[in-house]
Amino acid sequence: MINRLQKKYALSVQGAKDLFKAIVYSVLANISLMLPVALLAIVLNTMLPMALGMEEKVAGFAGYTVVGIIILVIIFVLHYLQYTKAYIGTYEESERRRITLAEKLRTLPLGFFHERDLADLTSTIMGDCASFEHAFSHTVPQFFGALISTSIVCLVLLVMNWKMGIALLWVAPVAFAIVLLSRKWQELLAKKYMTTRIDLSEGIQECLETVQDIKACNQEKTYLEKLDAKLDAAEKAQISSEMVSASLLTTGQMVLRLGLATVIVVGSSLILKEKIDLFTYILYLIAASRLYDPLSGAMANMAELFGVNLQVKRLKEIQEYPLENGQTEYHTKGYDVIFDHVKFSYETGKTVLKDVSFTAKQGQVTALVGPSGGGKSTIAKLAAKFYDVDGGKITLGGADIAKIDPVALMKDFSIVFQDVVLFNNTIMENIRVGRKGASDEDVIAAAKAAKCHDFIEKLPQGYQTVIGENGSTLSGGECQRLSIARALLKDAPVILLDEATASLDVDSETQIQEAISELVSGKTVLVIAHRMRTIEAADQIVVLDKGVVAEKGNHDTLMKKNGLYRKLVGLQTEAANWKLSV
């Protein structure tokens, strides 16, 4: 049972155990609510002869009072236990779920993030987890509790008197059938609502991220109109989903109430025929007044339960996504990076690298050049195993990186990407990301080597300045220098520089290149640069065009070849002499 709950709702073992206990306590708490009914029936049965003048005095009221108090205590204790298991258990499970989800996301391959968009993921992590909290504390235990306890009570009532039992209970399957048969419809509407909600989150996120460009292009009105349309679509989808659920629920609940009428009609006829006594009749009347409430509640919970199934499916997609794993311990002979007939595509059918082979030797600088979209950045990402190759292999010091754990592999790579990522933290901590546990002195030394020390010193809090989300308070060049400082601090044997000096002015670029020259000595360096002059001195230049290696060699040999490289150099020289004519 615990195993089934765990699988059905993607719970931890402890979470499934807590849910099971919450359901059991919910069943007991619901059954305990029938105890006052039974007591009331017994008391009425005792009082009726007195009321009808058949007996003068009835004894035992003190005893009934004591039993009543005991019943109240039982009800209180069972409800307390149900409450603590359902609520505390749920919130503890929620904490575990969020931690495991974060852990999983940390270890997922980049391919996963490529398949899912950010708004969708945020919605799963924040929205779905919050919905689970509500569902597992307010709905799931109560639903199963009501269903099981009512079934037990129904069985007892049917055994006691099947005619009265059917008069009381025929409404339950009809009412539930109304809600259950429309399940697919409700799920469809819930899914539509979720899709429009994700679309809306994407729109808001995009709007916030691109607000600068939207304003610059004078597109606020058009953009807000589009956002309004998304808002309307989400609102409409929510209203129709709620309307359908509410109407079906109300119909079901109305059908349930018909049961009281049939109990009265059937009961009266059976009494007249003297087939049942007054006590049985009263008992079923009281049962009718008590029994339909938990059933009504269970029906109201069903819509949320359908939604939970949908969210569990989304959560499982993350939890069950296959992890990249491999050896955490591996041995290399030096640090040559070899691409051996590598094929790769981000999306099936759209090949980005067709057949790429080259060797980036340790102690040498290998530059990747070529027209935009040729696959240069992709090569850098594959070298660091951000994605798995589709064909061929990549080796580091002779070891096939496909067999190495990506996290372990990362210790051998220092990377400076085109898109710098900085955290909303102090400059000191942003650089320290390069090497956890590095001393402040080491951080400052790296910052000096990356020519950031001077601008950092001028900031009001120096190295303790918090730089805002993704370094929003710094210039592009300053951000890039911080990321170079980070790479310098890491000091790994393989260095990937993807447009590392793209945001720098010529003066800073020259200074940084001096720093990089120090960093790279004795290491395997793979550099991507659009400015040809920055890679002229590279030991090897690999020219990429449309996913294949078009040419290989150093600057002089490639210039003599009169091929694509020479053409690119020529184009850049022309561009450098280009002037704005007015």
Ligand SMILES: Nc1ncnc2c1ncn2[C@@H]1O[C@H](COP(=O)(O)OP(=O)(O)OP(=O)(O)O)[C@@H](O)[C@H]1O
């Ligand atoms: N995450 C991604 N998902 C899908 N396609 C991608 C992704 N990243 C890159 N591509 C595609 O792969 C191809 C190669 O891109 P890549 O960034 O490697 O080229 P590049 O040579 O570095 O280009 P540039 O010089 O403009 O930076 C391009 O067609 C690009 O559209």
